[in-house]
Amino acid sequence: MMKTIRLLVAAVLAMAIGASIAGFLGDTNMTRPITSKQAEVPFLHGLSTGAVAGQSALASLERADEWINSPPLSASVLQGKVVLIDFWTYTCINWLRAQPYVRAWEEKYRDQGLVVIGVHSxxxxxxxxxxxVRRAAKDLGVDYPIAVDSDHAIWRAFNNHYWPALYFIDSQGHVRHHHFGEGSYEQSEKIIQELLAEAGxxxxxxRPLSVDVRGIEAAAxxxxxxSPENYLGHARTRNFASSGELVLDEPGSYEVPERLRVxxxxxxxxxxxxQENAVLNKSNGKLAYRFHARDLHLVMGPAATGTSVRFRVLIDGQPPGAAHGIDIDEKGEGTVxxxxxxxxxxxxxxxxxxxxxIEFLDSDVEVFAFTFG
Structure with missing residues (x-):
């Protein structure tokens, strides 16, 4: 039987987002990065960097599925080092915008005893x-050690809920501070300096680093x-406006209204x-979104490895011209x-x-989420 949903779950999803901001621990599929305005709300900034005394955490690194850029790093290997744990996932725009600072700290302080470990959850x-993950690390310049945490074992050991999340660990192996989301870079660097000074x-x-950020890494x-982040799989989406009902897990035919609300x-x-994406079954399918932001990003990929999908972007019915992003040209043309x-x-x-x-000129593309900046 064809399954449908009327998308009357917006309130439930909004509550899930609020719970994740508050630090709700549940299924990792329901966690969220610090997104959009959430990362800049003053009270969240006030709470986002805090001291966590006496909590040993490095032992959980032994739960990594794999290591990239390094042999496995254990608590004994890291003894006497100041460690910065950076929880990331490579499609998260919030992590991408914070990454230049983590990269710069690793380069500046590695000879003083700082070890940066990216935990990819x-x-x-x-x-x-x-x-x-290997390709993304190379493309994004992540050349410090990466603990691959595909089953979220390290994530759960840290009781973490966010991308990005920084945990500052002293030379005795204790988590002393944490920071969730973007921003507060000078404060974070000062914490690194204090922990290094304690270690001798x-x-x-x-002086705080001056980091040159550009392109996709530029601050929002x-x-x-x-416009907040929105997912395109039925498990977490909201504000779907095509005619008719959203069909779950089976092919459906849709039309976008002539004009969408923001x-x-x-x-x-x-x-x-x-559940986590929408897949185009026939060529020339379209995806539309009415938004208010400088930047629009779309997480997507070909359904089969080694294939490509051509697409064309319009904004208010016209080629984007000067409003094009780095992955399309002025005509709005690009390839997944x-x-x-x-x-x-x-x-x-x-x-x-x-x-x-966005119109996909070929079939078999998967679209996952919109994010903004």
Whole structure:
């Protein structure tokens, strides 16, 4: 029997998001990164960096499935080192925007005894693929040790709920501070310096780093960011506006309304909406979203490894021109070649409500989530 849903679960999903912000521990599939305005809310910034006294955590690194860029690192190997644990997943825009700072700290302080370990705890199933993680690490310049945490064993040991999440561990192996989300970079660097000084390190420049961020790593335009992250699989989506009902796990035919309200989205064409993504069954299917933000990103990939899918982007019915992101040209044309986050729009000021549309010229593309900046 064909299964359907009327998407009257928006309130439940909103509650799930609120619970994840508060630190709700549950199924990792229901966790969220610190997203959109959440990462900049003043009270969250006030809580996001805190001291955690006397908690030993390094032993959990032995639960890693695999190590990249390093042999396995155990508590005994790390004894006497100041350790920065960075929980990440490679399609998370919030982690991508924080990554330049972590990279810079690792380079500046490694000779003083700082060890940065990226714990890759995936959000989407394709992020469990070791080849995908290796490729992403190379493409994104993550050359410090990576503990692959595909089953979230280390994530659970730290009682973590966010991407990105930083845990600052002193030379005695105790978690002394943590920071969730973007921002507070000078404060985080000061904590690193204090822990290194406690361990007897010296000779480093105490002035905060000036980090050059550009492209997809540039900070969000928080003042104009009014669109939150939204997922396209039926387990976590909201504000679906195509005509009719959303069909679960079976092919369905859809049409996008001529005009969407802000933060509504829709499909046109023949799609199968699965738990974590929507899959295009026939060529020339479309995906639309009305948004208010400088940047629009879409996590997507070809359904089969080694294939590619051509697409064309319109914004308010026209090619994006100067508003194109790094993964398309001024005509809005691009190609999906791998499973990752694609930056499709970076519009110049003034920032206004815009209707985004992407048409896939080939079938068999999987779309997972929209994020904004």
């Amino acid at each position: 995936p959000e989407f199933s394709f992020e469990k693929d070791l080849n995908n 390190a010296g000779g480093f420049d105490s 335009d928080w003042d104009n960011l009014k 933060n509504e989205w829709g499909l046109s064409g023949d799609w199968t909406v699965r 070649t791998e499973q990752r986050l694609y930056q499709l729009i970076r519009q110049p000021h003034p920032i206004v409500d815009r209707q985004f549309e």
